[in-house]
Amino acid sequence: MKIQWYPGHMAKAKRQVTEKLKMIDVVMEIVDARIPMSSRNPMIEEVTENKPRLMLLNKADLADPQLTREWEAYFEQENVKPLTIDAQHGKGMKQIPAEVQKLAAPLYEKWERKGINPRPLRSLIVGIPNVGKSTVINKLAGKKIAIIGDKPGVTKKQQWIKMGSTLELLDTPGILWPKFEDEAVGYRLALTGAVKEEIFDFQDAVLFFLTFMASEYPQLLKSRYNLDSIPEDKVELFDDIGRKRGCLISGGHVDYDRTAEIIFRDFRQGLFGPVTLEKPVT
Ligand code: GDP
Numbered sequence: 001m002k003i004q005w006y007p008g009h010m011a012k013a014k015r016q017v018t019e020k021l022k023m024i025d026v027v028m029e030i031v032d033a034r035i036p037m038s039s040r041n042p043m044i045e046e047v048t049e050n051k052p053r054l055m056l057l058n059k060a061d062l063a064d065p066q067l068t069r070e071w072e073a074y075f076e077q078e079n080v081k082p083l084t085i086d087a088q089h090g091k092g093m094k095q096i097p098a099e100v101q102k103l104a105a106p107l108y109e110k111w112e113r114k115g116i117n118p119r120p121l122r123s124l125i126v127g128i129p130n131v132g133k134s135t136v137i138n139k140l141a142g143k144k145i146a147i148i149g150d151k152p153g154v155t156k157k158q159q160w161i162k163m164g165s166t167l168e169l170l171d172t173p174g175i176l177w178p179k180f181e182d183e184a185v186g187y188r189l190a191l192t193g194a195v196k197e198e199i200f201d202f203q204d205a206v207l208f209f210l211t212f213m214a215s216e217y218p219q220l221l222k223s224r225y226n227l228d229s230i231p232e233d234k235v236e237l238f239d240d241i242g243r244k245r246g247c248l249i250s251g252g253h254v255d256y257d258r259t260a261e262i263i264f265r266d267f268r269q270g271l272f273g274p275v276t277l278e279k280p281v282t
Contacts, residue, residue, distance in 0.1 A: 010177050017047055017174035020124055020158075024170070025107055026100050027053045030127035030136060033063035033084065034276050036071045038188040039131055041176035048126065052103040054081050054096070058132040061086040067276040074280035087135040096140070097167045121167050122160070126174035130194045133173035137161070140169055184208065188277045191267055206260040209267060210234050210241075212277060220272045 021027070027048045032039040036057055041047065055075055060068055068084055075082040083099050085092035104121050111118055125133045138144050141161045160168040178189050187208040189195045213221040214230045214237065221230060225241045242254030245262055249255045266272060 013175055013177060014043070014047055017126060017176065020170060020172075020174055021047075021049065021051065023122055024051060024124045025121045026104055026123045027051050028056055028096070028100070028123055028125050028136075028169075029053055029080075030056045030058050030125060030131045030133055032131045032192050032194065033057040033060045033068050033071070034192055035188040035194075035278055036075075037278055037280070038185040039128055039178060039192070039194055041126075041128060042179040044126075044176070047176065052107075054083055054099055054103055056096075056136065057082055057084045058087050058136065060084045060092070061089060062270045062274060064274045064276040067279060070280055071276075074282065077282075085136070087132045087139050090139050093136070093139055097164050100167055120162070120165065122170070123167060124170045124174055126176055128176050128178040128189075128194055130192070133175070137169065137171060137173060141171065191264070191277065193268060202264070203256055203260050206263050207234055207238065209263065209277075210237050213272070213275070217272065217275055220275065224266060224272050 029040070029044060029048070044053075057063075057068060057071060072082045072084060081099060081103060083092060083095060085096075087093065100121060100123060107121070108118055125136055127133050140163055159171045161171050162168055178185070178194055180186050180189075180195075186195070186200055187205045190200045190205045191209055210221070211234050214234065218230055221227065225244050227237075227240060227244070231237050231240065238256060238259060239254050241263065242248070242256065242259035245259060247255040247258040247262065267275070
């Protein structure tokens with residue numbers, strides 16, 4: 001789905017999520033574990049009105065496990081309960097109902113005070129595009145559900161997916177927008193597929209990636225492209241990879257577009273091994 005975030009579109013997305021939240025007790029915010037900060041919505045607190053929130057660090061299979069632990073500790077410190085999952089392979093998902101129940105303790109207490117019988121908790125998945133909202137909903141539902149992302153003219157009756165006796169999940173997610181102010185954030189979003197290729201400079205994003213990999217994961221970079229060493233100059237590195245992959249144009253020059261595409265695809269497919277593109281700043 002191609003989404004362009006214009007101010008009018010953002011206001012509409014916020015309205016739609018706010019509308020859904022009226023029915024909701026607990027929010028499940030999904031981020032990409034490879035970019036837990038860059039894949040957050042800049043106004044998540046405001047949008048979710050401080051409802052109890054479970055933070056799902058999804059795509060853990062693609063992320064660096066050591067850094068995922070650091071991110072978990074970071075969010076704990078920020079008082080946002082993290083849960084690491086790999087929705088694609090269904091890992092970590094069984095813990096969701098128990099974690100949501102813990103977060104809803106104040107609500108249960110309130111019901112008890114008022115003499116109200118507890119009902120199943122109602123939850124909503126929210127997140128920016130491509131972080132895995134539909135995958136999580138489908139896994140939790142145990143079947144494929146047509147996820148329709150608030151398209152004009154398309155209406156669908158919203159339904160609750162039962163997760164055991166204590167939790168229900170709305171079968172359409174709340175789609176939020178990422179933040180674009182910072183160039184590095186934009187590149188991380190592009191590399192992980194949260195924003196479309198057309199809206200950023202492809203080669204710049206790959207150069208950003210190569211610079212990051214050379215500094216943080218040199219071994220993974222070397223072994224992926226069979227490099228003996230990593231040149232200081234990242235354009236030279238681009239060249240080396242292009243030559244290794246046979247991406248040449250006439251005159252023996254490197255075809256940067258094709259090389260960038262290969263590097264990009266390799267990362268998207270997880271072929272470097274687990275990589276996390278940002279560290280928590282404490
Ligand atoms: P949405 O836009 O937030 O609804 O994202 P989708 O559920 O459509 O997922 C976007 C892409 O990420 C799809 O290609 C999924 O197969 C993939 N994906 C979702 N969760 C995971 C995960 O845990 N691990 C991996 N490797 N891929 C995932």
